[in-house]
Amino acid sequence: MSLREVRILHEKITSPNRYPFNVPSIRTMDSLEFRRNVTFFVGENGSGKSTLLEAIAYQCGFHTAGGGRNNYYELASSEAMLGDYIRLSWLPKVTNGFFLRSESFFGFANHIDEIAREYPSVYDSYGGRSLHEQSHGESFLALFRNRFGRPGIYLLDEPEAALSPARQLVFLRIIHELQRRAQLIIATHSPILLGYPDADIYNFDASPVGLIRYEDTDHYQTTRRFLENRKFYLRELLEEDEEEREGGVDR
Numbered sequence: 540m541s542l543r544e545v546r547i548l549h550e551k552i553t554s555p556n557r558y559p560f561n562v563p564s565i566r567t568m569d570s571l572e573f574r575r576n577v578t579f580f581v582g583e584n585g586s587g588k589s590t591l592l593e594a595i596a597y598q599c600g601f602h603t604a605g606g607g608r609n610n611y612y613e614l615a616s617s618e619a620m621l622g623d624y625i626r627l628s629w630l631p632k633v634t635n636g637f638f639l640r641s642e643s644f645f646g647f648a649n650h651i652d653e654i655a656r657e658y659p660s661v662y663d664s665y666g667g668r669s670l671h672e673q674s675h676g677e678s679f680l681a682l683f684r685n686r687f688g689r690p691g692i693y694l695l696d697e698p699e700a701a702l703s704p705a706r707q708l709v710f711l712r713i714i715h716e717l718q719r720r721a722q723l724i725i726a727t728h729s730p731i732l733l734g735y736p737d738a739d740i741y742n743f744d745a746s747p748v749g750l751i752r753y754e755d756t757d758h759y760q761t762t763r764r765f766l767e768n769r770k771f772y773l774r775e776l777l778e779e780d781e782e783e784r785e786g787g788v789d790r
């Protein structure tokens with residue numbers, strides 16, 4: 540583990556009411572400590588996980604649309620608006636690694652195809668063929684298996700997006716191998732990935748963001764309740780919906 544802490548430089552912020560400084564998790568955060576090789580960010584949609592992860596990627600010098608230090612490509616890099624307002628503390632400093640954003644993976648695959656026109660051997664790092672010739676989930680796993688091996692820091696934003704539950708379990712093994720020589724920070728909604736043992740989970744729904752036990756996350760509790768008693772759960776959910784509609788205002 541080498542990234543020890545991220546600190547928000549509140550003293551530099553001049554427009555606290557604007558994005559990203561007005562996001563509650565960011566507004567109330569002084570610093571986050573990284574104590575383990577695997578750290579998860581969990582929280583509702585819009586709670587600020589990607590905002591912070593992107594800012595960390597920016598400070599690492601990774602392309603903020605996804606990729607490593609050497610992957611500069613046309614896809615407009617998102618501005619990582621928080622990037623200049625955080626400070627990272629390292630021991631030791633690492634420069635190697637990868638930032639994965641599921642939503643910009645398509646652009647990344649194009650970029651690799653372009654490189655391959657001149658250097659076909661680039662595919663060796665991505666399962667031997669174009670990422671576009673593999674299914675969404677296959678291409679993710681090809682990237683994880685082939686490119687994620689070296690020591691460094693891996694910042695992953697919802698890596699489960701394309702993976703079936705069985706492949707998420709395969710991915711857990713990849714995480715397990717990788718964390719022996721690398722640090723991973725993963726924003727996720729997957730109750731399977733979150734179950735990885737010996738990880739810290741930071742809850743972005745809390746103000747300030749704090750550690751949470753796996754079993755206390757909404758993701759675990761909601762999934763568990765659903766799976767344990769699906770019929771009852773659905774009846775409540777759907778009937779509530781009908782009652783709301785019946786009692787609702789006519790449009």
Ligand SMILES: Nc1ncnc2c1ncn2[C@@H]1O[C@H](COP(=O)(O)OP(=O)(O)OP(=O)(O)O)[C@@H](O)[C@H]1O
Binds near residue numbers: 582584585589
């Ligand atoms: N470029 C932007 N300009 C203004 N607001 C933004 C911008 N990007 C994100 N936001 C807002 O900031 C908040 C945090 O967004 P962020 O993407 O960090 O959430 P998240 O926790 O990663 O969500 P998800 O789980 O849905 O990916 C949201 O309310 C979002 O609408």
